[in-house]
Amino acid sequence: MGVIRKTQSVSLVLNEFEKNSKAISAIELVKRLDDKINKTTVYRLLDKLEDDGLLHYFLDSNGVKWFAKCKICSKSKHHDVHPHFQCTDCGIVDCLEIKITIPEIPNRKVVNSQILVLGQCDLCLQ
Amino acid sequence: MGVIRKTQSVSLVLNEFEKNSKAISAIELVKRLDDKINKTTVYRLLDKLEDDGLLHYFLDSNGVKWFAKCKICSKSKHHDVHPHFQCTDCGIVDCLEIKITIPEIPNRKVVNSQILVLGQCDLCLQ
DNA sequence: TTGCAATCGCAACTAAGTTGCGTTTAAATT
DNA sequence: AATTTAAACGCAACTTAGTTGCGATTGCAA
Ligand SMILES: [Mn+2]
Ligand SMILES: [Mn+2]
Ligand SMILES: [Zn+2]
Ligand SMILES: [Zn+2]
Numbered sequence: 001m002g003v004i005r006k007t008q009s010v011s012l013v014l015n016e017f018e019k020n021s022k023a024i025s026a027i028e029l030v031k032r033l034d035d036k037i038n039k040t041t042v043y044r045l046l047d048k049l050e051d052d053g054l055l056h057y058f059l060d061s062n063g064v065k066w067f068a069k070c071k072i073c074s075k076s077k078h079h080d081v082h083p084h085f086q087c088t089d090c091g092i093v094d095c096l097e098i099k100i101t102i103p104e105i106p107n108r109k110v111v112n113s114q115i116l117v118l119g120q121c122d123l124c125l126q
Numbered sequence: 127m128g129v130i131r132k133t134q135s136v137s138l139v140l141n142e143f144e145k146n147s148k149a150i151s152a153i154e155l156v157k158r159l160d161d162k163i164n165k166t167t168v169y170r171l172l173d174k175l176e177d178d179g180l181l182h183y184f185l186d187s188n189g190v191k192w193f194a195k196c197k198i199c200s201k202s203k204h205h206d207v208h209p210h211f212q213c214t215d216c217g218i219v220d221c222l223e224i225k226i227t228i229p230e231i232p233n234r235k236v237v238n239s240q241i242l243v244l245g246q247c248d249l250c251l252q
Numbered sequence: 253t254t255g256c257a258a259t260c261g262c263a264a265c266t267a268a269g270t271t272g273c274g275t276t277t278a279a280a281t282t
Numbered sequence: 283a284a285t286t287t288a289a290a291c292g293c294a295a296c297t298t299a300g301t302t303g304c305g306a307t308t309g310c311a312a
Contacts, residue, residue, distance in 0.1 A: 130278090131277085131278050131279075132278080132279095133277080133278070134277095152268080152269080153267090153268070156268095165268095165269085166269090166270080166271090169268090169269065169270075170270095189268095190268085191268085191269090
């Protein structure tokens with residue numbers, strides 16, 4: 001796949017991710033752009049942008065898909081495999097710049113892991 | 127909620143989890159019991175059994191709900207918060223009896239975490 | 253400009269899970 | 283053992299995130 005054309009829709013979607021550094025759920029993005037882009041297009045674009053290494057995705061504790069900007073990824077490989085954080089009070093989701101080590105497990109080969117940390121964000125703690 | 131009556135359906139569902147110690151997805155369980163229990167009942171039972179501390183659940187990398195037996199949990203609290211493992215080759219899912227420590231995160235209060243480890247299981251490694 | 257494949261919009265579809273409601277049944281009470 | 287009744291169940295219809303097929307539109311290279 002991969003994005004080939006710089007269409008209006010691509011700009012609109014990427015612009016939403018430029019506004020701040022938080023993650024955005026596909027559901028929320030579809031709503032935000034409802035009057036400008038068809039939901040099918042939004043989903044297809046998210047897939048493509050992920051494919052291109054511009055966005056990465058993960059699932060929250062309800063199985064909902066969230067997307068966030070990649071920092072050092074490319075079309076060939078996502079390098080930014082990291083944990084994500086969801087605030088149980090306000091619902092914001094973002095990327096954690098920390099490394100959590102998965103120990104060796106007997107008789108198993110660990111390839112990667114998906115970690116969702118739940119708790120309270122800085123704003124909700126005040 | 128909580129299971130009150132020892133019905134035929136309860137036995138059938140619990141029996142599936144007694145067969146071995148692996149986790150079972152709700153989807154798979156509905157299929158397995160298709161000729162014996164209505165899917166609505168299966169989902170309602172899984173909810174109840176989870177509520178009662180007999181089963182716990184988690185999501186796999188596709189957002190699909192899986193259930194597994196609890197060991198030391200009760201109606202009032204799930205004590206068995208642990209990582210889960212999914213084999214990327216054969217698809218089996220089970221509980222990991224290991225503890226993975228989430229470090230302190232500045233300006234955030236970590237309450238709990240959901241960890242899915244992906245890799246190859248013992249059988250698929252041979 | 254023109255050509256045309258990439259992209260898009262729309263409607264219909266898929267699949268996991270839920271809800272409402274009338275019927276059945278476990279099990280306590282007579 | 284028969285009666286009672288709320289818990290549990292089955293069924294059909296619904297919800298919702300995401301997908302598919304296809305004809306119309308559009309970015310962009312020639
Ligand atoms: Mn991230
Ligand atoms: Mn488990
Ligand atoms: Zn918050
Ligand atoms: Zn395996």
